[in-house]
Amino acid sequence: MPAYKLLTEKANTISTDDRETGWAYILSGAVTLTVSIPAYYLSTDLFARVIYTVGETLGVAAIGYGSYLVLIDNDYTRYKRIIDRVPNLTAPQKDNLARIFLEENAERARRVRRIRVITHSLTAALNFLSAATSSQSELRTSLYFIGGVNTLAALGFGLKKSEEEKLIDGIAPTASLELITAATDSGVTTPALGLGLNFRF
């Protein structure tokens, strides 16, 4: 699939999801506040009051996060809008820019994944070390448990590609020979500046 089309689809999907999720957060946050505020004053149990206090905070946070999702565009949408606003870009040029963006995103996600593998591995090692030297049996078992989970997480992140990385797999292999042109401020395309080879495998 052409990279620009993939970028457009991805941007639209995330925007739709964000809008729906955002409104769900805003409305459910409002419901949470509507329930939690009176319930806090009506409750006599200490722990119930704690729960409703946290509920109030979560309600406000949900409204804030929901508003962010509804009002602030995601990176894909913003980048697509930038491409669309550049005048006189040809379809292959748009495609190239979209592909570069998707590859950048995939590379960033791959690095984040690598950092996660290292972080979870180190955490696991430290948990195992603390567990091995702990004399308290419950703490020891808890630490082994958390260490085991971190090992699984490290393996999981190490073996499983992120969504961004999978996305560039969807771009059709391309090999094209293109004229590199440039547009002036007035929108007039200048003659060829060079010859470019674009190959992706």
Add this chain to the structure above:
Amino acid sequence: MHFLLWLVLQSTAALAVPTDYAFTHVPSRFQTRELTASSRALGETCLSRGTMPDGTICNPAFLPELNESTLLGRLYLGNGYAALSTANNFIYQPLSKEFLQELFTRQNVTSLEAHAGLSFSSRYFSAEFSPYRVQYTHEVHNPNNAVIAIHAAVEKSFALSAGLPLSALDSALDGFSFGAKLRVLSRDFVHGRFSMFEVAASEEARSLLPMRSQTAVFVDPSVAWTSEGPWKKRVSFGFSNLGRVWPEDPLYPEPADLGFGLGLEPPVGFGSLKLGIDFAELLHGESAMGRFRSGLSYRFGIVEAMAGYNQSATTVGLQFGFQLIRVGIVYEFLRADLEGGLSNRIATEMSAAL
């Protein structure tokens, strides 16, 4: 004069609450396997339910449905802090006469449950470690010759679950899945009764309530079918408590049993609605209604509203939260398993993704 004495004795007898049940049984809610706010609020349904409101899976056959991995730390508390410290004292501290005598001055029925645990869930696999689960109840009977019945238990448990779609074996089995949960638990508990006079006469307070211990290993296998399409019908069938307990104790019989669950997720415009009915303990349940459990939940955004019904209680609950932190509150009504009578209780839970 004789008439007055007779009248006083009659009134005493009338005040005395029937005591047999509290002295020979563990309250039914203490037999709950999953001590979480979600499980309580959903009437303790398990077999019919896919993902629980807290993102974990109760029935291992539904593990293949999980899309995300979560590590949760959980703290559940039902019914008050004072009782929590009392229960701890019974198990871990030297018992003193003063401490036992003080119990007679408190309210007639005190009950508490608490649970701290770690839970990791991912597609095909989950593990839970619960280093601390405490259950405590005491009832004071017959104010004129006060007798107290006490049950306090502290449990540690570890569970490993795995689930696989059976379509991997044969495409004709599309929609079917199999899962099993292995549970290992260790339980220390005291259970008994004593009067004010026995406390005063005893030289060693612990002799009134000797501590007992149990270890158990159980496997709970289950098979499930989930339909394709928007209604997501579920049918599940499972064995429970296949394994061994040592030493055996009539207070915790835990015999091997069968269960059956029917679930449904009707499509709704906003959010998600889930309904479930469980028929648990088919072989050893005490009555037809005792086998019946039902629960429903509706999730929208950060709110999940839950309701449940079983023989012991009608429950409603709310859970608020993001992936990172969740809080839950459950109101239990008409819990009639204590001889102290019907009562309302509140259970609270906080969980955080680690």
